[in-house]
Amino acid sequence: MSLIERAVREKIVLVGVTLPPQRVEDTEAGLDELAQLVDTAGADEVARLLQRRSAPDPPTYIGKGKVEELREIALDTDCDTVVFDNELTPAQQRNLEKLLGRTAIDRTAVILDIFAQNAHSQEGKAQVELALLRYRLPRMRGKGLALSQQGGGASAGGARIGTRGPGETQLEVDRRRIQRRIHKLEAELRELDKHRATQRKAQHRSRTQRVAIVGYTNAGKSTLLNQLTDAGVLVEDRLFATLDATTRRLDLPGGEKVLLTDTVGFIRNLPHQLVQAFKSTLSVAADADLLVHVVDASALDIDGNINAVRTVLREIEADEVPVLYAFNKADRAPLDAARLAATHEGAVAFSATTGEGVEGLLLTIAARLRALTNVVELLIPYDRGDVLAKVHREGEVLSEAADDDAMRLRVRFDDASLGHFSTFVVRS
Numbered sequence: 001m002s003l004i005e006r007a008v009r010e011k012i013v014l015v016g017v018t019l020p021p022q023r024v025e026d027t028e029a030g031l032d033e034l035a036q037l038v039d040t041a042g043a044d045e046v047a048r049l050l051q052r053r054s055a056p057d058p059p060t061y062i063g064k065g066k067v068e069e070l071r072e073i074a075l076d077t078d079c080d081t082v083v084f085d086n087e088l089t090p091a092q093q094r095n096l097e098k099l100l101g102r103t104a105i106d107r108t109a110v111i112l113d114i115f116a117q118n119a120h121s122q123e124g125k126a127q128v129e130l131a132l133l134r135y136r137l138p139r140m141r142g143k144g145l146a147l148s149q150q151g152g153g154a155s156a157g158g159a160r161i162g163t164r165g166p167g168e169t170q171l172e173v174d175r176r177r178i179q180r181r182i183h184k185l186e187a188e189l190r191e192l193d194k195h196r197a198t199q200r201k202a203q204h205r206s207r208t209q210r211v212a213i214v215g216y217t218n219a220g221k222s223t224l225l226n227q228l229t230d231a232g233v234l235v236e237d238r239l240f241a242t243l244d245a246t247t248r249r250l251d252l253p254g255g256e257k258v259l260l261t262d263t264v265g266f267i268r269n270l271p272h273q274l275v276q277a278f279k280s281t282l283s284v285a286a287d288a289d290l291l292v293h294v295v296d297a298s299a300l301d302i303d304g305n306i307n308a309v310r311t312v313l314r315e316i317e318a319d320e321v322p323v324l325y326a327f328n329k330a331d332r333a334p335l336d337a338a339r340l341a342a343t344h345e346g347a348v349a350f351s352a353t354t355g356e357g358v359e360g361l362l363l364t365i366a367a368r369l370r371a372l373t374n375v376v377e378l379l380i381p382y383d384r385g386d387v388l389a390k391v392h393r394e395g396e397v398l399s400e401a402a403d404d405d406a407m408r409l410r411v412r413f414d415d416a417s418l419g420h421f422s423t424f425v426v427r428s
């Protein structure tokens with residue numbers, strides 16, 4: 001399921017087009033990131049071509065003259081594939097391939113390819129395959145297309161599944177096969193999602209608060225989870241090393257237990273096919289009580305990265321969840337990390353590899369969570385075992401001690417439960 005052949009490392013020419021209101025520097029930065037994506041996918045950049053235009057050329061995106069220039073570069077460098085940073089329509093892709101005599105793909109295809117290489121779990125693989133098929137469906141081509149259109153489209157009869165009916169082209173048969181596979185994957189993912197919903201309900205009953213680590217790809221999310229727990233998640237200096245969510249229990253300094261989850265990283269213009277396919281994995285962010293947004297303080301375009309993450313959070317409906325900004329890699333960029341932490345309210349600077357600042361991060365997480373719920377002290381007389389049992393059911397008991405005539409407890413409640421115990425509260 002790969003879009004780029006990898007027997008030997010492919011040679012790639014990168015193409016970036018500056019469209020208003022973009023600046024050339026934006027295009028260059030985009031191509032730097034594309035080069036990183038191409039490298040992660042297992043290919044090498046051999047040249048890049050930049051162009052500035054007021055709007056894309058509908059048939060070829062870059063226009064006839066520029067296509068000729070690109071063809072010469074491709075010949076000179078003996079490249080296998082050209083990769084556009086800008087999104088190509090299926091028709092543009094087809095026209096470019098015809099004119100260039102080689103494969104032409106866009107950034108979306110490269111990201112899909114990396115996801116395909118990095119998916120290991122059953123759910124991850126199904127999600128990636130679904131995204132790939134949805135991307136490929138409108139790009140399928142076959143010799144018989146014109147013929148089938150003449151046939152008036154009357155051939156897509158559901159009764160002949162798997163066989164080619166009269167007037168039906170091979171392309172149509174392939175399309176139907178892919179459609180069926182898409183439906184099967186959707187059903188499979190719905191099943192897995194149901195299972196996840198059951199797990200989530202159980203977690204919700206336990207009232208343990210949930211914290212999700214989100215952020216740009218390669219920001220250090222998995223390194224942070226590993227630093228705080230024994231998760232042993234794969235950490236790599238590659239993009240999209242993590243595609244599955246991993247959750248671990250964590251004790252905060254105040255005694256509160258939380259569930260901490262590491263998940264897929266985001267990127268600028270994350271293909272919407274992937275966001276859709278990974279919606280279920282990403283729902284941990286939407287369902288969390290708090291998001292720890294890990295930012296690489298040594299990255300080139302920090303604001304751009306933060307905004308890209310915010311955009312995806314909006315897309316997965318997690319933009320209402322409270323966010324704590326955590327500026328990572330303070331060992332590498334101490335001044336930037338400190339400045340960023342000072343200019344973002346309530347933010348912290350830390351290093352997930354050295355552990356510096358991690359205690360401060362934990363204290364801040366605990367404080368933010370406490371502010372989101374009610375931690376109160378209760379005195380419950382010994383003859384009220386019923387109330388004591390109810391407290392344990394409805395709240396999270398942080399500490400418990402035997403006083404002379406009563407039990408003294410520190411408990412975290414949500415708003416609804418707190419009301420049930422107001423007569424026993426001695427300090428809030």
Ligand SMILES: Nc1nc2c(ncn2[C@@H]2O[C@H](COP(=O)(O)OP(=O)(O)OP(=O)(O)O)[C@@H](O)[C@H]2O)c(=O)[nH]1
Pocket residue numbers: 215216217218219220221222223224234235236237238239240241242243263264265266328329330331332350351352353354
């Ligand atoms: N210098 C330095 N490097 C770090 C720090 N934290 C993480 N890294 C490095 O950054 C790279 C990416 O780390 P990961 O933890 O895999 O990042 P991630 O956010 O989980 O990335 P994806 O899962 O690919 O989205 C690895 O090479 C880490 O060793 C840090 O505090 N300082």
Ligand SMILES: [Mg+2]
Pocket residue numbers: 221222223234235241242263
């Ligand atoms: Mg990771």
